[in-house]
Amino acid sequence: MGATTATMVAILRGLESKNALAVAETLYQAGFRCLEVPLNSPQPFDSIEKIAKRAFPGLTVGSGTVLKSADVQRTQAAGGSLVVSPNCDAAVIGAALGLKMRVMPGFATATEMFQAIGAGATELKLFPAAPLGPDYLKALLAVLPRGVGILPVGGVTADDVDSWLAAGAAGFGFGSEIFKPSYSLAEITTRARKLIEALNAHKT
Numbered sequence: 001m002g003a004t005t006a007t008m009v010a011i012l013r014g015l016e017s018k019n020a021l022a023v024a025e026t027l028y029q030a031g032f033r034c035l036e037v038p039l040n041s042p043q044p045f046d047s048i049e050k051i052a053k054r055a056f057p058g059l060t061v062g063s064g065t066v067l068k069s070a071d072v073q074r075t076q077a078a079g080g081s082l083v084v085s086p087n088c089d090a091a092v093i094g095a096a097l098g099l100k101m102r103v104m105p106g107f108a109t110a111t112e113m114f115q116a117i118g119a120g121a122t123e124l125k126l127f128p129a130a131p132l133g134p135d136y137l138k139a140l141l142a143v144l145p146r147g148v149g150i151l152p153v154g155g156v157t158a159d160d161v162d163s164w165l166a167a168g169a170a171g172f173g174f175g176s177e178i179f180k181p182s183y184s185l186a187e188i189t190t191r192a193r194k195l196i197e198a199l200n201a202h203k204t
Contacts, residue, residue: 052079130155
């Protein structure tokens with residue numbers, strides 16, 4: 001998977017809505033084009049709405065830790081177009097696809113992977129990725145249908161990016177590696193740029 005086509009999702013767990021625009025602007029300037037606000041963050045729909053209304057060109061924003069189809073609808077109502085889950089729930093996947101939204105259900109086994117694909121998902125979140133490792137992804141790709149991409153999420157660092165891409169990752173989700181409420185905007189910038197540089201350094 002070439003660096004230019006990989007999806008990089010910044011997971012903004014704990015983001016406060018008062019800081020949403022500043023954090024989004026910082027990540028956008030650093031090169032991120034996909035932001036996820038987990039629903040166990042303070043006032044997540046307010047944050048999504050603020051970012052969506054700012055209308056950064058080419059930026060996708062939406063919700064994470066989505067466990068109910070009702071929250072898919074609330075995400076869209078806030079202006080979000082992305083739904084990310086830690087698990088594979090056919091109702092959540094169906095609700096997102098029915099609203100023409102991007103959906104990234106989580107999975108950890110081949111059975112869950114095919115359940116998500118059967119429900120219509122084409123972008124899958126391998127979670128938690130770090131304990132499983134790139135070789136696990138490589139084994140899954142042997143049976144993965146064409147047109148489906150897998151994004152490792154959970155414990156992936158800048159140092160790991162190259163090995164995951166070499167194994168066939170279609171992108172990544174980064175949580176504490178890129179954002180914590182305690183990080184300054186300068187630290188977020190540094191962390192984001194390091195991840196983008198690791199992505200661009202990968203040789204296809």
